Amino acid sequence: MPYIDFNQLVELEAQCQLNKCQSTTDITWRSAALSDVGRVREVNEDAFYNDSEQGLWAVADGMxxxxxxxxxxxxxxxxxxxxxxxxxxxxxxxxIEIRLREAHANCRNSFKNKGERVGSTVAALYYYGGFGFLFWAGDSRVYRLRNDELTLLTRDHTVAQDKIASGALTPKQAARHPSAHVLTRAVGVHQTLHLDLDFDPVQAGDRFLLCSDGLYNELSDEVLQSLLTQGEVQEAVKALVDKALDQGGRDNITAIVVDADGT
Structure with a gap:
């Protein structure tokens, strides 16, 4: 849904209470995170938040x-x-929205006297009441592996993605286009922060991947899917980052693998 529609969330709450939606005790979460500076950059501008107890995970990629x-x-x-x-x-x-808007203001006001701007992408997953809620701005991503099928759950906020939506470029053309990494949204950059929000019921057995573009730019969807289907979360996240490094590691690489286990 576009941006955050709180009226829709209130309706969802009412529907959950009426249908007695799945509670957070029905899922046991396991997660592992890893970040690497890569083989080219000198500074790691990625960061992550990994909290299975809160059911909250996030990846941020400094621009x-x-x-x-x-x-x-x-x-x-x-x-x-x-x-x-x-x-x-x-x-x-x-x-969560308030916290991210505070971060947005912090970024916009920091280093103003030096004439510098700072910005970051964000992609977050939050679990509540049987639903996975996605927040994002920029081109960090969230994927879901369900029944061995990989699905991209977020939509990149880039000029190239807008060109795909308008029919000006095909996805294959967009991947090589100069605008592929020109962001249309990010924390701290524009006057107003526009977050996208989406949500979907979580199923026991779902595996999620949150990552910066330093991971998915190095690996095809087929490779991502293959590595995600193997091992525990710690093994999967290490295999993903190691493979991205093997493929060149031209950017900072950050990944979080999250498992929803039934109880």
């Missing part, structure tokens, strides 16, 4: 074209440390 990308991604990740769980879906989503 390499701007100053102090590592600072920006750190500000974004810090926002999740201050998250306070509310008693409703809308309340939880609003709290």
């Amino acid at each position: 390499g074209g701007l100053a102090r990308g590592d600072y920006a991604s750190g500000v974004v990740v810090d926002a999740f440390f201050h998250y306070m769980k509310a008693s409703s879906i809308a309340g939880c989503v609003r709290d």
Whole structure:
């Protein structure tokens, strides 16, 4: 759905109460995260948040074209440390949105006197009431592996993706286009932060991958799917990052693998 529609979330809450939606106790979460500077960059501008107890995970990629990308991604990740769980879906989503808007303001106001701008992508997964909620801005991604089928759950906020949507480019053309990594949204860059939100019921056995573009740019969807189907979360995340390094590691690489186990 476009941006965050709180009226829709209130309706979802009412529907959940009526249908007695699955509670958070029905899923046991296991996750592992890994970040690597790669083989070319000198500074790791990626950061992550990994909290299976809260059911909250996030990847942030500081924008390499701007100053102090590592600072920006750190500000974004810090926002999740201050998250306070509310008693409703809308309340939880609003709290996360508020935290990210604070991070946005922090990034915009930092280093102003030096004439520098800082910015970061964000892609987050949050579990509440049987649903996985996705928040994102930029081109960090969330994938889901369900029944051995890999699905991209987020849509890149890039000029190239907009050209795909308008029919000006095919996905294959867009991958090689100069605008492939020109962001249309990010934390800290534009005057207003526009987050996208989507949600879907979680099924026991789902495996999620949150990652920066340094991972998926090096690996095809077929390779991502193959590596995600193997091993425990620790093994899978290491295999993914190692493979991206083997393929060149031309950017910082960050991945979180998250398993939803039934109880």
